[in-house]
Amino acid sequence: MDCDVLYKVVVIGDSGVGKSNLITRFTQGKFSKDSKPTIGVEFGAKTIEHEGITIKGQIWDTAGQERFRAISAAYYRGANGALIVYDITNQETFNNLNKWFKEIENQGENGCLNVLVGNKCDLDHLRQVQTEDGRTFAEKHNVSFMETSAQDNTNVDLAFTSLLKEIYKNQK
């Protein structure tokens, strides 16, 4: 095996918030201007070194299922962590967070660790959700929080690696 531990991380949130681009940015260093929902579940993988341990993150993409409000149970099965994403330029994606937190509570595994991510922070001039509101929401749900940009590569590595390290810390 090319890693010591393997963790499954799912990425959820409304369509268009940048989930697929966060994943390709983290796993391939790539960003794409267009949104191209693929069919079926896909995932990317990336390995990090932490405390002498090789941690492999297997990052699952909804592949557009969220548009039909029909993310399959298989998507959540065995997930060690979840990145719950909204778009800071779209208030509605923030308002829908309650739905996503409920979904991970109901469908996710016990002990699944969540992190809240406000994406597209490069578009500050179009901001509809204040950083403070994101932070307050995260505190209320007892999860960590950061704003990211898949485009500018701001905090993307941090979001995924801090989650993977937190999962590791919780399991050892």
Ligand code: GDP
């Ligand atoms: P998904 O539906 O949640 O998977 O979202 P996508 O990753 O397909 O992204 C939706 C659209 O938002 C695409 O046009 C992306 O180029 C754009 N996008 C994604 N992340 C960012 C970001 O951080 N900043 C900006 N400006 N655009 C982004």
Ligand code: MG
């Ligand atoms: Mg997508």
